[in-house]
Amino acid sequence: xxISKSEQxxxxxxxxxxxxxxSPVRAFKSVGGNPxxxxxxxxxxxxxxxxxxxxxxxxxxxxxxLGHAYTPVVEAIQKKAADSTSFGAPTELEVExxxxxxxxxxxxxxxxxxxxxTEACMSALRLARGYTGRNKFIKFEGCYHGHADPFLVKxxxxxxxxxxxxxxxxxxxVSNDTLTCAYNDLDAVQQLFAENKGEIAAIIIEPVAGNMxxxxxxxxxxxxxxxxxxxxxAVLIFDEVMxxxxxxxxxxxxxxxIDADLVTxxxxxxxxxxxxxxxxxxxxxxxxxxxxSVYQAGTLSGNPxxxxxxxxxxQELKNNPGIxxxxxxxxxxxxxxxxxxxxxxxxxxxxNQLGSMISVHFSDHPVTDFASAASANNALFNKFFxxxxxxxVYLPPSAYETWFLSNALTQEDLDATIKATEESLKEIL
Ligand SMILES: *Cc1c(COP(=O)(O)O)cnc(C)c1O
Numbered sequence: 001x002x003i004s005k006s007e008q009x010x011x012x013x014x015x016x017x018x019x020x021x022x023s024p025v026r027a028f029k030s031v032g033g034n035p036x037x038x039x040x041x042x043x044x045x046x047x048x049x050x051x052x053x054x055x056x057x058x059x060x061x062x063x064x065x066l067g068h069a070y071t072p073v074v075e076a077i078q079k080k081a082a083d084s085t086s087f088g089a090p091t092e093l094e095v096e097x098x099x100x101x102x103x104x105x106x107x108x109x110x111x112x113x114x115x116x117x118t119e120a121c122m123s124a125l126r127l128a129r130g131y132t133g134r135n136k137f138i139k140f141e142g143c144y145h146g147h148a149d150p151f152l153v154k155x156x157x158x159x160x161x162x163x164x165x166x167x168x169x170x171x172x173x174v175s176n177d178t179l180t181c182a183y184n185d186l187d188a189v190q191q192l193f194a195e196n197k198g199e200i201a202a203i204i205i206e207p208v209a210g211n212m213x214x215x216x217x218x219x220x221x222x223x224x225x226x227x228x229x230x231x232x233x234a235v236l237i238f239d240e241v242m243x244x245x246x247x248x249x250x251x252x253x254x255x256x257x258i259d260a261d262l263v264t265x266x267x268x269x270x271x272x273x274x275x276x277x278x279x280x281x282x283x284x285x286x287x288x289x290x291x292x293s294v295y296q297a298g299t300l301s302g303n304p305x306x307x308x309x310x311x312x313x314x315q316e317l318k319n320n321p322g323i324x325x326x327x328x329x330x331x332x333x334x335x336x337x338x339x340x341x342x343x344x345x346x347x348x349x350x351x352n353q354l355g356s357m358i359s360v361h362f363s364d365h366p367v368t369d370f371a372s373a374a375s376a377n378n379a380l381f382n383k384f385f386x387x388x389x390x391x392x393v394y395l396p397p398s399a400y401e402t403w404f405l406s407n408a409l410t411q412e413d414l415d416a417t418i419k420a421t422e423e424s425l426k427e428i429l
């Protein structure tokens with residue numbers, strides 16, 4: 001048996017990188033097998049070190065909304081690189097980027113750039129705490145807000161995938177201020193506020209969750225959170241790292257017509273470069289240094305290559321709002337096709353979808369929170385993942401991740417995905 005290049009690279013990687021990967025979910029540990037090492041990508045397709053081609057439903061976990069190696073973005077980065085890759089001093093491009101974000105998200109008065117979604121969320125939480133003078137905050141089971149200490153409590157994504165209950169290194173002093181309850185459970189939120197009167201600085205939530213598969217907010221849930229935060233003087237933080245600029249030009253806030261007080265971004269905002277951002281109402285944002293004393297900083301924040309990539313992508317999205325209609329149509333087509341072949345297979349399933357986020361749970365009950373996602377047949381998902389991969393369809397390697405569509409997908413790609421699903425189900429059931 002010949003050993004593939006990916007296998008060779010993975011065994012070599014394990015000698016110098018923890019687990020052979022720079023981010024845990026990439027390791028395929030939960031779905032079993034070895035990760036595939038990628039070489040390049042173009043449009044809707046990934047190519048691995050062995051020359052295999054895959055239709056991509058990860059899209060770098062969201063940023064590649066217009067497909068890989070999108071020419072205007074690539075050219076803008078190349079041109080910008082010639083002017084130096086970093087200054088650590090202000091540039092006009094950062095002003096243009098902030099103005100562009102503000103034009104897309106009307107309730108953002110000020111926005112600060114950082115280099116990851118993690119940084120955006122941890123900074124937004126610090127700001128909410130500094131602004132309210134309170135320590136505690138609420139997050140929802142199965143939501144992921146990056147890997148900063150306070151968020152690693154009942155977190156989604158890799159933390160859920162690897163079933164890590166408590167993270168060594170996160171002290172009780174930190175995690176005791178993290179209050180959690182089930183997604184979509186407004187009564188539980190009310191209860192937490194009643195039990196912690198005047199102590200809760202913020203609620204942070206993925207307005208559409210993507211780190212326990214795709215899970216939609218129930219009718220009235222986000223509206224309820226908005227009302228409670230206003231009544232209790234707490235800050236409502238929408239973590240739009242996945243949904244920002246994806247569900248609509250103005251993200252989930254626009255799509256679901258609810259205004260948060262602070263919003264965090266990542267993924268799409270950097271077009272695949274390391275970018276995050278947090279922004280919101282002037283009254284809160286003016287507490288950030290150097291305007292106020294809530295300290296937050298970054299040597300590479302507003303990096304010119306990262307900014308030009310994000311700026312170019314966001315500008316394309318702004319100028320062509322039809323992209324969102326196309327994405328929605330593609331996702332609806334995929335959903336209908338998946339529904340058809342899944343029904344024919346006889347296996348219980350749930351498909352949750354909004355805009356270009358979609359996921360399949362092998363579940364006989366509705367999937368509305370982490371518990372219902374966790375009680376689906378995720379062992380079957382793991383088999384499904386490999387069966388799809390063998391047929392050239394690259395899904396996220398965990399049932400606790402949403403799939404992201406790119407607008408580079410063609411009708412043929414979607415048909416091939418549906419056909420691969422039909423064949424995979426025949427193979428694994
Ligand atoms: C990916 C993600 C993060 C963390 O972003 P990083 O860039 O990986 O640090 C935070 N929140 C949500 C909702 C995410 O999906």
